[in-house]
Amino acid sequence: MNLDGVMLAREIMSSANVASNVIIFLFGTLFGSFVNVCIARLPVGKSIVWPGSSCGACGVPLPGWQNVPVLAYLLLRGRCWFCRTPFSRRYLLMELLVGALATALWVHADGPRAEFFYYFTFACLLVIVFFVDLDAWIILDEVNYFGVVAGMLGAAALPPRYLMLHDMGLPVPGWPPWLLNVLWSALGALVGYAFFLAIAVIGSALARQEAMGRGDVKFAAMIGAFLGPQQGMTALLLSFPLGALVAVPLLLVRGKGGKTPVPFGTFMAVAAFGMVIYGARIMRWLDPLAYPFDVPGY
Numbered sequence: 001m002n003l004d005g006v007m008l009a010r011e012i013m014s015s016a017n018v019a020s021n022v023i024i025f026l027f028g029t030l031f032g033s034f035v036n037v038c039i040a041r042l043p044v045g046k047s048i049v050w051p052g053s054s055c056g057a058c059g060v061p062l063p064g065w066q067n068v069p070v071l072a073y074l075l076l077r078g079r080c081w082f083c084r085t086p087f088s089r090r091y092l093l094m095e096l097l098v099g100a101l102a103t104a105l106w107v108h109a110d111g112p113r114a115e116f117f118y119y120f121t122f123a124c125l126l127v128i129v130f131f132v133d134l135d136a137w138i139i140l141d142e143v144n145y146f147g148v149v150a151g152m153l154g155a156a157a158l159p160p161r162y163l164m165l166h167d168m169g170l171p172v173p174g175w176p177p178w179l180l181n182v183l184w185s186a187l188g189a190l191v192g193y194a195f196f197l198a199i200a201v202i203g204s205a206l207a208r209q210e211a212m213g214r215g216d217v218k219f220a221a222m223i224g225a226f227l228g229p230q231q232g233m234t235a236l237l238l239s240f241p242l243g244a245l246v247a248v249p250l251l252l253v254r255g256k257g258g259k260t261p262v263p264f265g266t267f268m269a270v271a272a273f274g275m276v277i278y279g280a281r282i283m284r285w286l287d288p289l290a291y292p293f294d295v296p297g298y
C-alpha cells in the first residue's frame with residue numbers, strides 16, 4: 001500500500017490492470033472538466049451547476065456531446081463549433097491532469113477502496129486551489145470550508161489512521177475507530193490552522209506587511225484535515241523549501257522588488273499531493289526512529 005514512484009509507474013503499465021486504469025483515467029477526465037468549471041466560475045461567484053458550458057467568445061451553449069472530456073476537444077480541434085474561436089488549451093490539460101491523478105491514486109489505493117475516493121476528492125480540491133491561486137492570488141473560502149468538512153467526515157470511512165499513537169505508547173481512548181478517525185482529522189485541521197495563523201501573525205509583525213493571506217491559513221486547516229496532524233504538518237513545513245526552490249530563482253531572474261512571483265497556496269497544494277503519494281516514504285526518511293513501520297492509513 002505504500003508504493004513508491006517506480007512501483008507506481010510499473011503498476012499502472014502492467015497489462016492485467018490496463019483496462020481498469022483506462023476506465024479510471026476517463027472517470028478522472030470527467031471530474032477534470034468539472035474542475036475546469038469550478039476554476040472558471042467560483043472566483044467570479046457564478047454557479048457551478050447551472051447553466052451548462054457555453055463558448056466564451058460567441059456565448060452559444062455547448063451541445064451535450066461537446067462536453068465529453070478530451071474527445072470533444074480533439075474532435076473540435078480545440079475550436080468552438082460555431083464561431084471557430086480557439087478554446088484555451090488549459091481545458092484539455094486540466095482534464096488530462098485530473099485523469100492522471102485519478103489513475104495514480106487508484107493504483108496507490110489498490111482499487112475501489114475508501115482511500116481512493118477520499119484522496120481523489122482531496123486531489124480535485126488541490127487542483128482547484130492551485131490554479132485559482134495562480135490566476136487570481138486567492139484561495140476561496142467555499143473551497144476551504146468544503147475541504148475541512150469533507151476531510152473530517154470522509155475520514156470516518158478510512159481504516160484507522162491514529163495507530164501511530166499506539167506505536168508511540170500513547171493512550172488511545174476505546175472509542176469506535178470511525179470517531180477516532182474524525183477526531184484525528186479535526187486535530188489535523190486545528191494544528192494546521194494554528195501553525196499558519198502563528199506564521200501569519202508573527203510574520204506580519206516582523207515584515208510590517210501581510211506575510212500570509214487568511215486564505216492560506218484556512219487552506220492549511222484543509223490540508224491538516226485530509227492528511228491528519230503528522231503528515232499534514234510535514235506537508236505544510238515542506239511547502240516552504242519547495243516555495244523557496246521555485247521562487248528564489250524566479251526572483252533572481254525577474255528581480256521584482258522582493259515580491260514573491262508565485263502565490264504560496266500553489267506550493268502548499270503540491271506539497272500536500274506529494275504527501276498523499278510519498279507520505280510514508282517522506283515520514284520514514286525524516287524520522288526513521290519514529291517511523292520504523294509503514295505509516296498506517298495510506
Ligand SMILES: [Zn+2]
Pocket residue numbers: 055056057058059060080081082083084085
Ligand atoms: Zn463560439
